Amino acid sequence: MEDESERPIGSFEGSPPIGILRRPLRCIVKLGGAAVTCKHEVEKINEEDLGRVSSHLRQAMMGCGPVTEVLGMDWSRGAGAAGIDSISDFNEYAIPNLESLIIVHGAGSFGHFQASKSGVHKGGLHVPIVKAGFVATRISVTSLSLAIVRALAREGIPAVGMPPFACGWSTTERNVASADIYQITQTLNAGLVPVLHGDAVLDNQQGCTILSGDVIIRHLTQQLRPEYVVFLTDVLGVYDRPPANPKAVLLREIAVEDDGRWSVMSPLIQQATGEGVEITVAAHDTTGGMETKISEAAAIARLGIDVFITKAGTDHSLRALRGELLGASVDDWLGTAIRPAQRPLR
Numbered sequence: 001m002e003d004e005s006e007r008p009i010g011s012f013e014g015s016p017p018i019g020i021l022r023r024p025l026r027c028i029v030k031l032g033g034a035a036v037t038c039k040h041e042v043e044k045i046n047e048e049d050l051g052r053v054s055s056h057l058r059q060a061m062m063g064c065g066p067v068t069e070v071l072g073m074d075w076s077r078g079a080g081a082a083g084i085d086s087i088s089d090f091n092e093y094a095i096p097n098l099e100s101l102i103i104v105h106g107a108g109s110f111g112h113f114q115a116s117k118s119g120v121h122k123g124g125l126h127v128p129i130v131k132a133g134f135v136a137t138r139i140s141v142t143s144l145s146l147a148i149v150r151a152l153a154r155e156g157i158p159a160v161g162m163p164p165f166a167c168g169w170s171t172t173e174r175n176v177a178s179a180d181i182y183q184i185t186q187t188l189n190a191g192l193v194p195v196l197h198g199d200a201v202l203d204n205q206q207g208c209t210i211l212s213g214d215v216i217i218r219h220l221t222q223q224l225r226p227e228y229v230v231f232l233t234d235v236l237g238v239y240d241r242p243p244a245n246p247k248a249v250l251l252r253e254i255a256v257e258d259d260g261r262w263s264v265m266s267p268l269i270q271q272a273t274g275e276g277v278e279i280t281v282a283a284h285d286t287t288g289g290m291e292t293k294i295s296e297a298a299a300i301a302r303l304g305i306d307v308f309i310t311k312a313g314t315d316h317s318l319r320a321l322r323g324e325l326l327g328a329s330v331d332d333w334l335g336t337a338i339r340p341a342q343r344p345l346r
């Protein structure tokens with residue numbers, strides 16, 4: 001007989017089974033490519049920030065449980081590389097009961113350059129340069145993904161890479177058409193942490209496209225209903241204009257109506273609606289940058305789920321990851337909280 005604590009989540013008639021999560025999903029995190037890579041230098045990881053973010057993720061996943069010793073799991077290159085004396089250390093080790101989490105990372109300077117040069121996002125897989133670009137994009141983004149999985153494993157997070165192209169994700173006219181959610185559910189139930197990423201995928205209409213990590217997060221949220229979603233990037237949040245502009249104002253709180261319209265609740269500025277916000281996107285960005293992030297975040301808030309956008313590696317991001325802001329005031333926090341309208345705060 002099934003464990004009564006098992007919670008069926010969103011199994012829709014006619015759609016493929018998505019499985020049953022044995023415990024509620026705490027959070028889905030987007031590790032922005034702009035945060036963990038140097039976005040304007042091809043294939044350059046920002047090692048310091050990646051290390052800090054991985055440590056924050058571990059701290060957040062420990063929840064309020066006892067502080068336990070961390071044993072690094074990246075020992076494929078030898079125990080020393082993982083910071084442990086010997087792999088037999090694991091014989092005596094009880095892996096802590098970590099909060100359930102999914103990590104999705106962006107491509108940053110891995111993948112966007114290759115995709116934009118060859119036009120993978122526009123489709124046409126039969127065209128030789130697009131096919132070659134598809135291959136090059138996947139080589140690039142999966143090599144970043146391996147580095148991220150390694151960094152998480154070094155922090156003792158049981159992370160496993162699940163590249164969308166290889167795990168059943170495809171699109172129709174650039175919208176998610178299929179995704180193997182069952183595999184993700186089973187991975188979470190096994191106590192592992194799925195690591196997905198923005199990827200080059202097959203598209204039923206145009207042959208291929210680039211599926212953004214931000215869009216993947218919305219789909220996962222619809223299916224698996226986490227308690228909250230955190231987007232970590234290289235700026236404190238959404239500003240009323242590009243943050244390089246000295247007059248830019250950080251939008252602290254955005255409320256999303258049932259019909260998808262959103263308005264700025266704090267601070268009270270003139271451009272109080274979505275249309276007033278000015279956004280720039282890097283020329284090589286194939287997925288729409290901050291603009292996509294805001295519209296996906298608003299779609300998530302419409303589902304009744306709080307979203308927090310903030311700068312990776314800061315105290316603000318640690319608080320967001322720990323869930324401290326859930327339903328709480330964000331007056332003393334720097335970032336953008338995107339919430340369903342008419343939800344009373346704690």
Ligand SMILES: Nc1ncnc2c1ncn2[C@@H]1O[C@H](COP(=O)(O)OP(=O)(O)OP(=O)(O)O)[C@@H](O)[C@H]1O
Nearest residue numbers: 032033034106108233238239241242279280289290
């Ligand atoms: N109005 C705005 N508010 C906030 N950021 C903005 C705005 N306009 C432009 N930006 C830019 O958006 C960038 C963050 O979006 P981007 O999509 O690059 O982040 P990411 O998710 O971390 O990266 P990736 O898409 O590679 O995963 C910032 O570097 C910032 O300069």
Ligand SMILES: C=C(C)CCOP(=O)(O)O
Nearest residue numbers: 106107111198212213287
């Ligand atoms: C360019 C590729 C391969 C994926 C882009 O994903 P994103 O950085 O999350 O938008």
